[in-house]
Amino acid sequence: MLFELVSGKRNVVKSEDSSFTFFPSLAADVVMAKGDILSLLDSRLNMEASVEQVMRIFKLAYWCIQDEVDNRPTMSQVEQILEGFLDVNMPPVPQSIEHLFANTEHLVFVELSSTRNSQV
Template sequence: MESGSLDAHLFREKQVLNWKTRYQIALGIARGLVYLHEKCRDCIIHCDIKPENILLDADFSPKVADFGLAKLVGRDFSRVLTTTRGSLGYLAPEWLSGVPVTAKADVFSYGMMLFELVYGNRNTKHCEDSSTFFPSLVVNVLMVGGDILSLVDSRLNREASVEEVTKICKVACWCIQDDQNSRPAMSTVERILEGVLDVSMPPIPRIVTLFVENMRDVAFFTNSPSNVSSLVQRNTSSGGDSLSKSSSS
């Protein structure tokens, strides 16, 4: 594709995408996932939604690419039992607990990618003596009504819509809820980004609490699946249902 992949613009020194373009990319990806999940003859779970798999044409319209890990789910079924697949940093918790997955696994990955679209960096940023988990910064700002534009990629010099940044951050938090039943369908996300539906304040995603409590255990964003499993097992065994509530969708 003429403009390459999304990760090159977010994480490497390629053309910096302005906020309007980023918002349209977020909406375009949502529309693509609605087609895969709801409009194809069989539901298609992509299983590896991440910036590297979003290609951009000359007008920066996004195309969902790389279906090597995708799963077909007949319309008579809502979930499928399969081996863990996808990329660390975007994997929904259910992949790691061995339960059958649904299209909501793609919703989780999409939410993690939304954070990076805002931030212009990987969600976990390592410094010499510390690590920053960007979704936790988003939650802190949303909860206290802080400066939402402080979250936006610094290369944009705060040139972004407060309303749209707030909307995307709320949607991202809904998408990464630990309970897949609390995540919105992609058709709901599409209508929110189009301005047809409003989005309420999300509950604190349990993964944010997990990483705040285990900042040394940022293995979720490395290539160590065993550490990921231990983190998720500790999280699921510790309770914490009070942090989740069902989406109205």
């Protein structure tokens, strides 16, 4: 949900060419490369935000989607991190995101055929 709040979009976005983009994978590329993190913000914010606060939210978002449930923060910790009472370290990229990120050129999220079969 944090990804959607920051970007103002759903986590899976259909582009003009009918392909799908998984926002957490896209954001991982920017966050890990230390790129322009403000470019990931909801366009209605006009890139007016603190880089440190946005990075805090992205780090927290990745902690919240860790593959191992025990590695995810509690809601109390989430609240304390968002309020700035706790620092948050860079998390490992979840394996599920890393897999998607590594295989984006062959990724077919959902492909509907005329026979109504789907491929995931």
